[in-house]
Amino acid sequence: MTLHVTNTLTGEKEPFEPNDPDDVLLYYCGLTVSDPAHLGHARGWVHVDVMHRWLAQLGYDVRHVENFTDVNEKIVARAGDPELGGDEAAVAEHYIADVLDDMRGLNLKRAEVYPRVSEHVPKIVDLVETLVEKGYAYEADGSVYFDVTAFDDYGKLSNQRVEEIEEQGDPDELSEKRHPADFALWKADGVSPDAVHEHRKADHPGDDGATPSGQTWPSPWGEGRPGWHIECSAMAMTHLDSTIDIHVGGQDLVFPHHENEIAQSEAATGQQFAKYWLHVRLLQTKAEKMSSSLGNFTTVGDALEAEGANVVRMFLLSTAYHNEAVYSDETLAEARERWERLERGYRTAVGACDSVDARTNEDDRDLRNTVDRARREFTEGMNDDFNTREATTALLELVGAVNRHVDDRETYDYRGLRLAVETFAELGGDVLGFQFRAETDGSAEVAGELVELVLSVRETEREAGNYDRADELRDELEAIGVTVEDTDDGATFRL
RNA sequence: GCCAAGGUGGCAGAGUCCGGCCGAACGCAGCGGCCUGCAGAGCCGCCCACCGCCGGUUCAAAUCCGGCCCUUGGCUCCA
Numbered sequence: 087m088t089l090h091v092t093n094t095l096t097g098e099k100e101p102f103e104p105n106d107p108d109d110v111l112l113y114y115c116g117l118t119v120s121d122p123a124h125l126g127h128a129r130g131w132v133h134v135d136v137m138h139r140w141l142a143q144l145g146y147d148v149r150h151v152e153n154f155t156d157v158n159e160k161i162v163a164r165a166g167d168p169e170l171g172g173d174e175a176a177v178a179e180h181y182i183a184d185v186l187d188d189m190r191g192l193n194l195k196r197a198e199v200y201p202r203v204s205e206h207v208p209k210i211v212d213l214v215e216t217l218v219e220k221g222y223a224y225e226a227d228g229s230v231y232f233d234v235t236a237f238d239d240y241g242k243l244s245n246q247r248v249e250e251i252e253e254q255g256d257p258d259e260l261s262e263k264r265h266p267a268d269f270a271l272w273k274a275d276g277v278s279p280d281a282v283h284e285h286r287k288a289d290h291p292g293d294d295g296a297t298p299s300g301q302t303w304p305s306p307w308g309e310g311r312p313g314w315h316i317e318c319s320a321m322a323m324t325h326l327d328s329t330i331d332i333h334v335g336g337q338d339l340v341f342p343h344h345e346n347e348i349a350q351s352e353a354a355t356g357q358q359f360a361k362y363w364l365h366v367r368l369l370q371t372k373a374e375k376m377s378s379s380l381g382n383f384t385t386v387g388d389a390l391e392a393e394g395a396n397v398v399r400m401f402l403l404s405t406a407y408h409n410e411a412v413y414s415d416e417t418l419a420e421a422r423e424r425w426e427r428l429e430r431g432y433r434t435a436v437g438a439c440d441s442v443d444a445r446t447n448e449d450d451r452d453l454r455n456t457v458d459r460a461r462r463e464f465t466e467g468m469n470d471d472f473n474t475r476e477a478t479t480a481l482l483e484l485v486g487a488v489n490r491h492v493d494d495r496e497t498y499d500y501r502g503l504r505l506a507v508e509t510f511a512e513l514g515g516d517v518l519g520f521q522f523r524a525e526t527d528g529s530a531e532v533a534g535e536l537v538e539l540v541l542s543v544r545e546t547e548r549e550a551g552n553y554d555r556a557d558e559l560r561d562e563l564e565a566i567g568v569t570v571e572d573t574d575d576g577a578t579f580r581l
Numbered sequence: 582g583c584c585a586a587g588g589u590g591g592c593a594g595a596g597u598c599c600g601g602c603c604g605a606a607c608g609c610a611g612c613g614g615c616c617u618g619c620a621g622a623g624c625c626g627c628c629c630a631c632c633g634c635c636g637g638u639u640c641a642a643a644u645c646c647g648g649c650c651c652u653u654g655g656c657u658c659c660a
């Protein structure tokens with residue numbers, strides 16, 4: 087089966103056919119940098135990362151763009167906080183630096199570009215002018231709004247009907263709009279000082295509520311700043327093309343953000359904006375979504391520190407992007423076990439390959455068949471709308487075959503084990519982005535030798551029957567992070 | 582209220598598009614056995630599912646059709 091994806095635009099799972107058969111233009115709606123990133127954001131990133139990696143594996147040249155929204159009222163509201171470095175730009179850069187750290191920590195492949203809204207204001211102004219000229223937008227008191235009644239397809243992504251959309255938003259905007267569903271392309275400076283006051287008061291109870299200068303740029307309609315939706319259109323067009331292949335984002339963005347992107351982009355260019363719209367379902371805590379505004383989140387940094395990138399990735403990939411995922415101590419523990427079983431299986435295979443004495447070229451059908459089956463199931467899973475759960479499951483089934491093979495024989499099917507190792511490295515490593523550690527790295531070599539030394543002492547104690555002492559040594563090693571396991575061939579350890 | 586996606590074992594989660602191989606995968610937890618000084622890892626076996634409810638279509642339905650109940654997301658900043 088070839089790659090199929092579930093397209094929100096049509097509501098169907100469709101064969102994936104990019105406009106150019108060799109290239110894929112991929113845009114991901116990145117985050118607004120006014121808070122630290124949490125696991126919900128990481129879920130989106132990791133799934134897009136794996137989509138990118140799988141598309142590359144299939145032979146496509148992937149051009150991947152992921153934006154940072156650094157113009158936003160919340161950022162304006164945070165400006166002036168000395169801990170965050172001062173003005174709006176400093177606040178945004180502060181969070182962007184954190185996010186890039188998180189992304190590195192998660193072992194994400196870098197996107198080609200991480201554009202920022204603040205760097206694309208001229209392009210945005212161009213787009214807004216085009217929309218006004220074409221009659222899709224109108225100016226009102228220094229702001230510019232998109233006229234949804236002028237765009238026939240409005241609502242096609244979210245299946246909303248214009249007549250049914252009721253606006254409960256900003257009263258200032260409401261009075262300026264011709265239709266409640268119209269949305270701002272450009273906002274006049276100070277258009278909603280109340281909103282800024284609210285944030286300021288909440289964050290700084292003693293604040294007198296002085297309106298900050300805000301981030302503003304000159305435009306034909308006066309000083310102001312871009313509306314929330316227009317940025318993505320501008321950046322996607324600038325860095326990719328007027329038509330892109332895959333547009334990915336959280337499912338909370340379907341309406342109004344993505345709907346509005348489609349309207350303004352297609353109205354401006356007359357071309358389809360994105361061929362496939364993929365939406366990552368939200369990460370749930372027990373009863374509700376994880377989100378900055380609800381304050382019920384676990385930060386990416388904290389999760390990485392506690393569990394490491396591999397476990398976090400395993401957790402996020404253990405549910406297909408298109409389904410809701412639940413975050414809890416239990417689901418995280420499961421991910422930890424899945425990852426550790428996978429890595430142990432990898433190490434077992436590598437170790438068996440390295441044990442020269444036991445190598446043969448005999449053929450173990452169970453092992454070789456399972457390698458083939460794992461590759462096939464992995465591929466089928468990934469081609470079926472990037473089903474990463476199936477993909478990880480296929481690898482875990484291979485772990486079982488490796489363990490069985492090594493468990494019940496004196497000599498090993500060297501070629502079969504090599505195939506298993508290559509499969510782990512290629513599918514688990516290159517595609518799913520796991521980082522297997524076969525052995526301790528260079529800097530840990532000395533530490534490793536010291537551990538070996540302690541283990542030899544322990545072995546002596548064991549031979550002398552001093553098991554209490556031997557167990558003490560094992561416990562002390564455990565206390566400093568070295569897990570000891572006894573096997574038929576002597577003790578092994580891992581850090 | 583409107584739009585969308587879901588409801589599968591103790592947990593988690595595939596399978597639903599293209600009905601039968603689903604007597605329901607993989608994993609976690611639990612139980613028994615092998616191995617073992619102990620522990621861990623590993624292996625073998627087992628327990629736990631009338632696949633939300635009610636009807637219908639069919640030789641055959643978790644999978645198709647209709648109705649209902651419930652959950653989640655969106656309709657306001659949000660991945």
